[in-house]
Amino acid sequence: MITIAGLHIYPVKSCRGLDLHEAVVTEAGLRHDREWMIVSPDGRFVTQRELPKLAAIGTALDGERLKLSAPGMTPLEVPLDLRGPPTGVTVWKDDCRAFDQGEAAAQWLGEFLGRPLRLVRFDAAWRRRSDPAWTGDLDGYSRFADGFALLVISRASLEDLNARLPAPLPMNRFRPNLVLDGLSPYGEDAVGDLRVGEVRLRRVKPCTRCSITTTDQATGVVDGNEPIRTLRTYRWDAALRGVTFGQNFIVVSGAGAELRVGTELRAA
16 A cells, blocks of 8 residues: 655745645646746746755745745745746746745845845746656656656655665755655655545656755755765666656646645555
8 A cells, every 4th residue: 555655845946845634736737846946147047956945935825915035134025926026037947937936135135145046936828848858659748856756756756765875864855745655665656646635746757866965955065975875875867867766757637636734545
């Protein structure tokens, strides 16, 4: 029996995530996941890869506003009904449409992170298509995630990795959306579809891991070279030229439905 052991969203790309008991599915992933993003003045996305301190920015949603917090900073509130001027932004090679979230947010980010930055929100009317080389004859969509709607990891995979590490790491190092129980270590690598009710999720690509996994997600401080060093010894993918941990999924059907912690999923 496969069950959902954890549901997580990351409202602002590369900032701290939220642990949820239930989440609404959209065609681009869980509602509000990576809906906002921090960009340079020219619209290029900024992540923990270059600014590990982003992990220290806390996020919260109360139905009316996005709230950001950070050490030494007065919390910032951004109304959910704020549209803002339209702007073009870039995530990897994808050009996306977004709305700038204003001068107060830009000033707050600049003060905490020490460089000119803007906060933008994904334009819900824009459909960012995932790479068809991986999705095949299905269309997959995401917002500001690196490329796919969902990242799925089994709890057994982390337990196996931790047994190999000098010191165990928490799941938040890997920033998944769904954490699963009931699979053997790396069992997510062999799943085709995950289904419950009208929701159908399709595995499309192994997730190659980067330096973000070496950053303490509570402090925003890089903490050595683990888990990359250990993963390289047994999870190296020559075709992808990187180490893999977790699987990327797209939403095939079920937009508008809810997923809940404890829900049983059927694998195909």
